[in-house]
Amino acid sequence: MIEIKNINKSFGDNNVLKNISFKFEKGKTNLIIGESGSGKTTLLRILIGLHDIDNGEVLYDGRDFTRLNTKDKRKLRQEIGVLFQKGALYDYMSVEENIMFPLTMFTNQSYEEKLQRVNDCLERVNLKNNNHLSVSELSGGMVKRVSIARAIVMQPKYLLCDEPNSGLDPKTAIIIDNLIQEITLESNITTIVNTHDMNSVMEIGQSIAYINNGEICWSGSKEELIENNNKQLNDFVFASKLFKRLKRN
Amino acid sequence: MRKLLKQLGQYFIMMSKVFSMPEMKNIFFKKLSLELEKIGLDSLGIVTIISFFIGAVVSIQTAFNFESPLFPKYLIGYATRESLILEFCPTMLSLILAGKVGSNIASEIGSMRITEQIDALEIMGVNSASFLILPKLFAAVLFFPILIILGISIGIVGGWIGCQTAGITAADYIYGIKYEFNSFYVTYCLIKTTVFAFIIATVSSYFGYHTKGGALEVGKASTRAVVYSSIIILIFNFILTDLLLA
Numbered sequence: 190m191i192e193i194k195n196i197n198k199s200f201g202d203n204n205v206l207k208n209i210s211f212k213f214e215k216g217k218t219n220l221i222i223g224e225s226g227s228g229k230t231t232l233l234r235i236l237i238g239l240h241d242i243d244n245g246e247v248l249y250d251g252r253d254f255t256r257l258n259t260k261d262k263r264k265l266r267q268e269i270g271v272l273f274q275k276g277a278l279y280d281y282m283s284v285e286e287n288i289m290f291p292l293t294m295f296t297n298q299s300y301e302e303k304l305q306r307v308n309d310c311l312e313r314v315n316l317k318n319n320n321h322l323s324v325s326e327l328s329g330g331m332v333k334r335v336s337i338a339r340a341i342v343m344q345p346k347y348l349l350c351d352e353p354n355s356g357l358d359p360k361t362a363i364i365i366d367n368l369i370q371e372i373t374l375e376s377n378i379t380t381i382v383n384t385h386d387m388n389s390v391m392e393i394g395q396s397i398a399y400i401n402n403g404e405i406c407w408s409g410s411k412e413e414l415i416e417n418n419n420k421q422l423n424d425f426v427f428a429s430k431l432f433k434r435l436k437r438n
Numbered sequence: 439m440r441k442l443l444k445q446l447g448q449y450f451i452m453m454s455k456v457f458s459m460p461e462m463k464n465i466f467f468k469k470l471s472l473e474l475e476k477i478g479l480d481s482l483g484i485v486t487i488i489s490f491f492i493g494a495v496v497s498i499q500t501a502f503n504f505e506s507p508l509f510p511k512y513l514i515g516y517a518t519r520e521s522l523i524l525e526f527c528p529t530m531l532s533l534i535l536a537g538k539v540g541s542n543i544a545s546e547i548g549s550m551r552i553t554e555q556i557d558a559l560e561i562m563g564v565n566s567a568s569f570l571i572l573p574k575l576f577a578a579v580l581f582f583p584i585l586i587i588l589g590i591s592i593g594i595v596g597g598w599i600g601c602q603t604a605g606i607t608a609a610d611y612i613y614g615i616k617y618e619f620n621s622f623y624v625t626y627c628l629i630k631t632t633v634f635a636f637i638i639a640t641v642s643s644y645f646g647y648h649t650k651g652g653a654l655e656v657g658k659a660s661t662r663a664v665v666y667s668s669i670i671i672l673i674f675n676f677i678l679t680d681l682l683l684a
Contacts (some may be wrong), residue, residue: 237561263563271561277554291562294462 190215191236191347191379196245198231205231207403209245216377218370218393220384223400224425232400233351233383237271238262249347267295270340272350272369276332278324278339284311285320288339295343310338314368330361334368341372348373348380354389366392387426390414399425449644455567456575456640469573477539477574477639478581482588484538485531489522489589492530493596496521497611501604511606515614518597520623527589528627529675532634535582536667540642543574544663547646548656556647571643575636582635583628590627626682633678634671641667 191213198206205228213219223229234240236247238254247254249265257265278287285307292303311317314334327335333353340348350369354362370393373380382389390397394411399422407422414426497518504513547570550556559566594615601611642663649659 239557239560266561266563269561271558273554273558275553277558279550279555279558280553293465294562294564 192248194246197243215379217395218380219396220382220394227400228403229400268346270345270348272336272340274352276336280324284322291343310342314338350382354386456571473573473577477577485585485589489592490596493593494600497597497600511610512614515611516617519615522590522593523623523627527586528630536638540638540663540667541660543642544646545660548649548659551649575639578635578639583631586631637670638667
């Protein structure tokens with residue numbers, strides 16, 4: 190479980206996150222939703238340690254990430270898999286080298302052991318036998334799947350995904366969503382997905398937090414989301430005609 | 439002024455990270471061999487062409503200026519050698535390499551920054567500054583002196599060809615090349631080259647590493663890397679010459 194307590198974050202005079210507290214539960218896909226500029230990307234970057242906080246706590250199963258020393262922080266980071274918005278694959282490496290990279294850096298496994306693990310991960314994301322493709326040869330969906338494979342290769346306890354569906358067609362987006370949810374359930378890990386894609390919310394939203402103007406204004410499941418009476422949230426979620434119809438039904 | 443001090447501070451913080459021990463020595467040496475190829479071997483062509491023509495032009499111009507019968511002909515070889523060792527090869531070639539290698543380093547690291555590849559390294563717990571910059575720095579510091587020595591040698595050959603067109607005999611030219619040779623000048627040349635290599639690799643890496651935004655900013659970082667590297671090279675050229683030769 191990942192818990193954030195009373196987090197504040199400002200950039201100069203701009204108070205981006207205002208006293209935010211929330212629990213992201215283990216074995217569930219936890220979604221952070223909100224409009225562009227609402228603070229959700231800042232929150233995710235705080236969770237993965239790319240931004241320092243002004244005050245508050247970020248607890249990974251009770252371990253406060255912000256107060257760990259460099260060595261412990263590094264150890265904890267190896268338990269976190271991250272799927273970046275643009276994939277963040279190393280373009281001078283092949284698919285296999287990209288996925289193998291964390292194993293090479295942090296384990297003493299032999300090449301055969303690492304290759305076995307890489308092949309397992311590639312099979313899990315339905316990209317078997319694509320080891321030697323270069324990053325430039327991959328489609329948008331394949332980049333996301335290879336990124337997922339790299340994120341799970343170290344068998345992380347926590348999986349954090351930033352806009353996993355951005356730039357993908359609806360069919361591929363649903364495949365990626367389902368893949369993230371399946372991995373979460375299979376490995377019983379804590380997954381946080383940062384998104385503003387309402388298809389994702391309806392597909393995999395087991396626990397949803399809505400951020401608006403730097404504050405968590407609402408939280409609940411996707412079923413509760415459909416029934417909610419929060420005007421701000423409804424304006425955001427049911428902005429399209431299709432979702433308005435869903436709300437009416 | 440405040441911005442400059444901030445940049446200087448950021449540069450030294452980055453350098454302190456760069457000089458931490460490489461986490462995986464085998465990965466470091468693999469990256470170093472790749473960088474030696476990219477930064478060093480891939481620059482051989484441009485260094486050869488430029489050195490050859492610089493040598494040829496220097497000898498022709500010297501011959502043109504030493505037309506008086508009071509000057510012995512071998513002085514053309516002597517002047518060509520001294521010009522190549524003292525200034526043309528270490529400084530001019532370093533400025534050209536600042537353009538070629540520096541922009542390459544800045545754009546490569548800058549692209550990695552904007553596509554979140556550096557963030558991905560940091561999140562994995564990898565010291566991204568050391569992982570990305572240290573092999574480039576080692577490759578530049580190790581290979582640039584080789585390039586410059588090669589440049590001097592090819593420049594001298596170019597000078598010989600230039601002398602042929604200016605009507606100077608090969609015997610006079612070769613005598614001049616060997617005349618009053620001071621080996622400290624080569625040491626001075628190599629010291630300058632090593633310092634310039636350090637400047638090119640680290641200043642370019644700094645601008646790449648601190649890129650923010652998109653593709654446009656990568657281009658700007660690349661331009662800044664070349665401009666700042668060139669200016670700093672010229673400043674250090676003056677300082678080192680004053681310290682070592684004055």
